[in-house]
Amino acid sequence: MTIYDIAREAGVSASTVSRVINNKAGIKESTRKKVQKLLDEYNYTPDVAARGLVLQASKFIGILIEDIRVSHHTESAYVIEQEMTRQGYTCITFSTGADGKRKAQYIEILEQRRVEGAIFIGSMFGTEAVRRSVEQHLSNIPVVIVNGTLDLPNTYSVLIDEERGTEECVALLTQKGRKQLAYLMDVATPANEKKKRGFHTGMLRSGLESAGHSIYAEVDGATGPRGSVERGRCETAELLKRLPDVDGILCATDMLAIGCVQELKRQGIAVPEQVAVIGVDNTLHGQLCTPSLTTLDNKPGEVSFAAANMLLDVLQGRPVSHKLMLLTEIIQREST
Amino acid sequence: MTIYDIAREAGVSASTVSRVINNKAGIKESTRKKVQKLLDEYNYTPDVAARGLVLQASKFIGILIEDIRVSHHTESAYVIEQEMTRQGYTCITFSTGADGKRKAQYIEILEQRRVEGAIFIGSMFGTEAVRRSVEQHLSNIPVVIVNGTLDLPNTYSVLIDEERGTEECVALLTQKGRKQLAYLMDVATPANEKKKRGFHTGMLRSGLESAGHSIYAEVDGATGPRGSVERGRCETAELLKRLPDVDGILCATDMLAIGCVQELKRQGIAVPEQVAVIGVDNTLHGQLCTPSLTTLDNKPGEVSFAAANMLLDVLQGRPVSHKLMLLTEIIQREST
DNA sequence: TCAATTATTGCAATCGATTGAATTTCTTAT
DNA sequence: ATAAGAAATTCAATCGATTGCAATAATTGA
Numbered sequence: 001m002t003i004y005d006i007a008r009e010a011g012v013s014a015s016t017v018s019r020v021i022n023n024k025a026g027i028k029e030s031t032r033k034k035v036q037k038l039l040d041e042y043n044y045t046p047d048v049a050a051r052g053l054v055l056q057a058s059k060f061i062g063i064l065i066e067d068i069r070v071s072h073h074t075e076s077a078y079v080i081e082q083e084m085t086r087q088g089y090t091c092i093t094f095s096t097g098a099d100g101k102r103k104a105q106y107i108e109i110l111e112q113r114r115v116e117g118a119i120f121i122g123s124m125f126g127t128e129a130v131r132r133s134v135e136q137h138l139s140n141i142p143v144v145i146v147n148g149t150l151d152l153p154n155t156y157s158v159l160i161d162e163e164r165g166t167e168e169c170v171a172l173l174t175q176k177g178r179k180q181l182a183y184l185m186d187v188a189t190p191a192n193e194k195k196k197r198g199f200h201t202g203m204l205r206s207g208l209e210s211a212g213h214s215i216y217a218e219v220d221g222a223t224g225p226r227g228s229v230e231r232g233r234c235e236t237a238e239l240l241k242r243l244p245d246v247d248g249i250l251c252a253t254d255m256l257a258i259g260c261v262q263e264l265k266r267q268g269i270a271v272p273e274q275v276a277v278i279g280v281d282n283t284l285h286g287q288l289c290t291p292s293l294t295t296l297d298n299k300p301g302e303v304s305f306a307a308a309n310m311l312l313d314v315l316q317g318r319p320v321s322h323k324l325m326l327l328t329e330i331i332q333r334e335s336t
Numbered sequence: 337m338t339i340y341d342i343a344r345e346a347g348v349s350a351s352t353v354s355r356v357i358n359n360k361a362g363i364k365e366s367t368r369k370k371v372q373k374l375l376d377e378y379n380y381t382p383d384v385a386a387r388g389l390v391l392q393a394s395k396f397i398g399i400l401i402e403d404i405r406v407s408h409h410t411e412s413a414y415v416i417e418q419e420m421t422r423q424g425y426t427c428i429t430f431s432t433g434a435d436g437k438r439k440a441q442y443i444e445i446l447e448q449r450r451v452e453g454a455i456f457i458g459s460m461f462g463t464e465a466v467r468r469s470v471e472q473h474l475s476n477i478p479v480v481i482v483n484g485t486l487d488l489p490n491t492y493s494v495l496i497d498e499e500r501g502t503e504e505c506v507a508l509l510t511q512k513g514r515k516q517l518a519y520l521m522d523v524a525t526p527a528n529e530k531k532k533r534g535f536h537t538g539m540l541r542s543g544l545e546s547a548g549h550s551i552y553a554e555v556d557g558a559t560g561p562r563g564s565v566e567r568g569r570c571e572t573a574e575l576l577k578r579l580p581d582v583d584g585i586l587c588a589t590d591m592l593a594i595g596c597v598q599e600l601k602r603q604g605i606a607v608p609e610q611v612a613v614i615g616v617d618n619t620l621h622g623q624l625c626t627p628s629l630t631t632l633d634n635k636p637g638e639v640s641f642a643a644a645n646m647l648l649d650v651l652q653g654r655p656v657s658h659k660l661m662l663l664t665e666i667i668q669r670e671s672t
Numbered sequence: 673t674c675a676a677t678t679a680t681t682g683c684a685a686t687c688g689a690t691t692g693a694a695t696t697t698c699t700t701a702t
Numbered sequence: 703a704t705a706a707g708a709a710a711t712t713c714a715a716t717c718g719a720t721t722g723c724a725a726t727a728a729t730t731g732a
Contacts, residue, residue, distance in 0.1 A: 002717090003719060013681065014720090015683080024721095047389075047718050049388055050385075050389055051719050053389065054686070054720045055720070056687070068417075069407070091428075109426065136379060284621060285624050288565060288624075338688055348712085349711065357689095363711085364710060364711090386687070387688075388689090389719090391690070
């Protein structure tokens with residue numbers, strides 16, 4: 001059913017039908033009714049693509065997610081989709097994986113589909129490959145990067161202050177009398193490096209590093225894929241060899257922390273009595289395991305809500321700052 | 337950059353440029369080169385919507401997911417997106433929630449966007465509201481329902497035989513000497529009802545029900561939202577009151593099973609020594625908790641891979657049967 | 673009743689592609 | 703050199719909408 005079919009049936013022109021559809025003024029009430037009736041009868045739905053061609057607006061938003069199977073990425077996608085749909089936009093979502101080349105590929109699809117804006121979610125969107133691709137393919141459309149920065153004219157960032165959050169985790173542990181702290185991370189993403197800096201700052205503030213009896217340990221080269229529980233187990237085993245007196249471990253992710261707790265338990269070390277463990281991400285896994293995990297919540301829902309609204313502000317011409325920083329929250333549970 | 341801009345620049349007509357883009361025959365090699373060079377230079381990308389208008393093909397596939405935050409739904413979305421993108425289609429994915437009205441709403445958006453096919457994932461797509469909406473809005477495009485049936489001309493189903501799977505779970509438990517079995521479910525979805533039937537059949541086959549000492553218990557009205565761990569705890573507490581001698585519990589989902597195990601442990605009942613527990617869904621949570629959960633894997637990846645290929649077969653005119661049934665697999669871990 | 677307004681409606685161009693048919697250009701053979 | 707045939711290119715219509723401007727219909731006042 002096209003606008004012409006309706007027009008013919010109603011004995012009017014397509015323009016009139018169009019005006020009824022978009023309820024513009026200057027249509028006689030009787031014709032409006034007649035046309036509307038046919039519209040309903042034939043269950044007419046406008047071809048959004050054809051309309052978009054004239055109006056030069058696709059009403060599409062592109063969403064690139066590094067791994068849709070990661071729970072906080074999914075949470076983000078969910079929130080953004082909600083907000084965008086509410087505003088009449090339709091989201092095109094891709095799960096890109098860590099690979100930069102595939103990211104570039106998806107960015108090209110977003111260009112072809114003429115998205116009006118885009119949101120990137122993940123830890124690996126700050127790379128040069130992505131930057132070039134955005135510059136080349138998305139140069140004139142606004143892009144919001146969640147937890148990252150791209151440093152291009154039309155890009156915006158929503159960040160979560162994990163550095164400060166980690167610092168607060170250190171404070172929490174020292175406050176509970178812990179003295180030998182370690183930071184465990186699996187891969188050097190910008191986010192993980194930030195947490196590392198926060199850890200250092202926290203140590204300094206607590207006087208641990210300066211007092212000479214503080215310990216910082218970072219374990220690399222363990223087996224198991226990044227972000228896996230397996231990896232956490234290996235790294236913890238290695239850490240315990242190097243630093244047997246450790247009594248507090250900060251892990252870069254909940255998955256790592258779960259592996260950490262598993263290894264500690266396996267070696268007969270009581271959590272939290274002998275060693276306290278803190279994760280990051282507030283995953284359901286961390287909530288359900290035993291002991292349940294104290295974690296640094298990086299608020300994926302709030303962050304992506306902010307990202308969605310930032311993009312909508314840009315699209316609707318409201319003034320927007322290019323950078324927004326939100327705060328984390330420590331969720332205390334049994335592991336500390 | 338449009339096809340006309342390139343044409344003017346190259347001193348040829350738009351038709352020629354179009355033919356170069358779609359590399360059709362009958363273009364002199366020298367002009368092809370000249371045009372291609374400009375195409376590259378200006379980084380031209382065709383407007384997919386405009387092309388779609390002429391070709392009457394959007395190359396869009398609609399995906400409706402009940403809850404994108406549920407891990408096996410997400411896994412499904414991921415697999416389908418991969419396959420579709422590989423074949424040149426772009427997925428439009430919506431997270432609909434359980435509500436039938438919202439599902440109908442999203443189905444209308446799919447119609448507006450002129451999707452060429454759709455895939456529905458979730459347990460609540462068999463309702464009358466959805467049926468009507470599909471009939472009205474998606475009548476001429478193929479729809480594949482994962483784990484459900486819609487009984488309309490252009491619809492297809494990929495099912496997983498959870499009934500038989502549950503039957504096998506009962507067999508596994510009786511084989512291990514368990515005699516007092518219970519089935520725990522939170523909500524009467526078609527899938528859960530199927531598992532219930534499988535449980536009954538399994539009981540009959542094992543001679544338990546007929547021998548007079550088998551037990552079937554279904555607990556309703558417990559607190560906690562559907563699908564939550566909390567709910568599993570409550571239902572288990574209630575179950576233990578009604579049936580203190582239970583020694584094997586089959587749960588409709590892993591979440592329920594995790595709550596079940598938690599409650600058993602809380603009451604000092606050893607898992608699996610005193611009571612064996614089996615979940616369904618093979619979630620990461622079930623894999624990580626203590627004791628790790630024996631579970632019925634309903635193969636979301638395989639099921640959705642099959643669904644994607646079924647839809648592609650229909651779209652590309654290959655012969656397709658309207659129904660495909662796959663088998664589950666029991667993953668044995670510590671809880672049995 | 674008729675011109676002057678004003679309220680409705682229709683015409684035709686446009687968006688950015690594709691494609692069958694018509695036309696122009698280039699070969700080749702006579 | 704020229705007609706015939708093949709090769710390359712262009713023309714013009716089309717897809718399904720929107721919208722400024724022109725045209726028509728209805729209303730008003732004198």
